[in-house]
Amino acid sequence: MTAPAYLALSICVLLIGGLVGYLIGRRRSRGTARRPEGPTVADLIQRLVLDSRNGIVVVNPFGGAVLYNPRAAELGVVHNNRVDDRARKAAETVVETGELVEIDLTPPETRGRQPAAVRAEVRPLLDGFTVVDAADESDAVRLEATRRDFVANVSHELKTPVGAMALLAEAVLDAADDEEQVRRFGGKILREATRLGTLVTELIALSRLTGAEKLPELNSVEIDAVVREALGRATLTLESSGVAIATDEPSGLLVDGDRTLLVTALSNLLENAVAYSPPGSPVSISRRLHEGHVEIAVTDRGIGIADEHQQRVFERFYRVDKARSRVTGGTGLGLAIVKHVAANHGGEVKLWSRPGTGSTFTLRIPVQRVNGDKVLARIPAPGAEIDHGGAL
Known part of the structure; x- marks a missing residue:
């Protein structure tokens, strides 16, 4: 082969190789472009099952658990990789009839954090497989x-x-x-x-x-004004009971809230303290700023509340001493109202009590905030103006 022919052949081989390489590279790039980016459908379904608030169990034709999420174990639908007998029998019925079955999977004995009520639907899938969809309905019950x-x-x-x-x-x-x-x-x-x-x-x-x-729109409320008004409401009760109320110095504290509701809550605490205190015994009101909350504490030296009653005194119509409540004319709603007033203001009400010693109910409301900062009014010197801009 002559030199020019050899040269021409070499050029053709190079051109053909380059073209083939280009076509292969383009095909690869097209294949890469077609490949979906991110999670696959299977990944999404698996994540949906795992993160579901309901307990999901896929049951095979033999009654075994093929797939289940952690929530199913929490609700007791699956225990030690075994499906609850009630769910397994319901799955057999679903396979036979092909229709959805609703069942009660409430644990026979509620222990620890187990739910008090579990309801489930068992639905058919394919080829004898079924799915159990269980929900915690304890709150609704x-x-x-x-x-x-x-x-x-x-x-x-x-x-x-x-x-x-x-x-x-x-x-x-x-x-x-x-x-x-x-x-x-x-x-x-x-x-x-x-x-x-x-x-x-x-x-x-x-x-x-x-x-x-x-709840009405919240406004700036002076705690000292709330205390004064609540004391004014309790005047008649105090006069007839012979109980004296002592208060601390004005605090100048401010909260965001509804003044009428806060006065109602504090009045209920005062009336409750007076009703369960013997004549002549002291009742005190104190206020302070603690951990970002304004605390108003009402303390009495009355009969006190036993431990077993302390969690229930905030329930509607619950009375520790029913006979005494009838005498005082109590409705059993006062402390329930206090609890809801505190909750609607983003706060809470706490109780310390000891039988024979007395009780302290503490109403805790978040301190007023301006532009994200905690703010309280300062008690001014006589003749000075109140400064509301002091951030804690």
Whole structure:
């Protein structure tokens, strides 16, 4: 082969090799472009199952767990890699009928953090496989139980004063010619009517606080003004009880809140302290700033509350001493209102108590914030102006 021919052949080989390399590279680049970026559909489905708030279990035709998420183990649908017998039997029924089955998978005995109510749906998949979808409905069950108790308690509490007023009215009619008896029974009717009115008022307030109506827009509230107004409301109660209330010095503290609701909450704490204190014993109010919260503490030297009752005293209509509550005319709603007022202000109410020593109820409300900073009003010297701009 001559030199020119050899040269021409070499050039052709190089051109063909370059073209083939170009085509292969382009095909590879196209293949790379077609490959989906990020997670695959299988990855997304797996993540969906694992992160689901419900317990998900895929059951094979033999009743074994093929796949399940951690939530299924938390709800007790799967234990030691074994499917709950109730769910397994429901899966067999679903395979036979091809229809969805709803079952109750509530644990026989609630221990620790186990849910109090678990409901599940068992649905067919393919080739004898089924899926168990379990949800924790403990909150819904507790809410329904609370609603039933609330309705029953309200019915009972309303029936008592209404029935008493009817009997007293009959007594007044029978003693129409006896002026002294008419006055006596008339006074009792007035007391029952007052109790009924207070009960209805507190029920309305509690209804608003638990979501029936939106909480009004919060404003800057002076804690000292709240204390003064609550003391003013308690004047009549204090005069009739013989209990003296001592207060600390004005604090100048400010919170964002609804003044009327805060006064109501503090008034309820004061009335509760007075009602459960013996005549002549002291009741005190103190206020301070602690850990970003304004704390108003009401302390009495009354009968105190046993440990087993301390978590329940904030429940509606719960009374530690029912006989004493009847004497004082309490409705059993005061502390429940305090709890909801605190919660609606982003705070809480705490209780310390010891039988025979007394109790301290502490209302904690977040201190006022301006532009993200905690702010309180300073107590000025006489004649000076209040500075509201001191950030803590």
